[in-house]
Amino acid sequence: MDIQTTNALRLLQAGDELRAKLSGEFSAIHGISVNEYFLLLHLEKSARNRLARVELAKRMHVSASTVTRMAAPLEKIGLLGREVDERDARLSYVVLTKAGKTKLIEAQATFTKRAGYTFQDRWTEEELSKLSELLGRLVAGTAGNLT
Amino acid sequence: MDIQTTNALRLLQAGDELRAKLSGEFSAIHGISVNEYFLLLHLEKSARNRLARVELAKRMHVSASTVTRMAAPLEKIGLLGREVDERDARLSYVVLTKAGKTKLIEAQATFTKRAGYTFQDRWTEEELSKLSELLGRLVAGTAGNLT
DNA sequence: GCAATAAGCTTGCAGATGCAATGATATTGC
């Protein structure tokens, strides 16, 4: 197996494992899923804390219908709002509310804690920095880079 | 944001993006999903090309019921077989068949091609090697390391 | 201007997945 294939496999496996661990913690502690956390995070990183649904779908690698259905309950509990575009009545923005920001901050603590566990053993600053640089290159081209 | 959190975010985002690209190719070309590909891969890496369902579930980070339901159609089309344990009648092994191996080899070509695209631009051998080492550490402790 | 096309969002439907309950078999405590 060539090294590129090895890297692709390890990337997917490492990501899956981290996601699995986060998944339990997020639903138990915060009542939102990892995907919902990412949705909030994308909005927080965006101008005016809002994004058109199509754009959000692209950044999250999900379909437009999934965005519609993910946003509905979050809007219901006040974490998200809805805005319309003045010039284009087709566009419907998803907006992060103040309550949404609060929830996001809480969830970020859990995320950071889990990240700490993941890299706590025998990782030097230099290694963390090198990994960040290499992974950074992989996500550099994407529209929805959260880092 | 600390560097550990940055790395965790980038790991998840890079994994998601690669998975999204693989997803379309796999279903279109081979008629199996990325998850089904991983199922075949886990079996191929195992002794006697077989695993108990519970063990397969752990390695894939899915529930036991998902293994039952993923294996059923693959068994129906002949990619997987079923074996029982002589000593423990509760155990039901999932076995990779010859047709399954053939399908796996086909799918591996697609995976390797996508891995090549992912790392084709300005990645030196040294960088690929370093990334492999760092990601390797993340997946080292897991029971189902595919590399 | 108006018809044709495109784009954004939502909804119906089908497939995938997890949790909890169930049934079958093993193991343990006594």
Next chain:
DNA sequence: GCAATATCATTGCATCTGCAAGCTTATTGC
């Protein structure tokens, strides 16, 4: 040996997701 407990696999149910169709609104071609 037998009852209590644990383990493995499956199934019912609820949830999440994508695709295709449909509705609304913009844009384009003429």
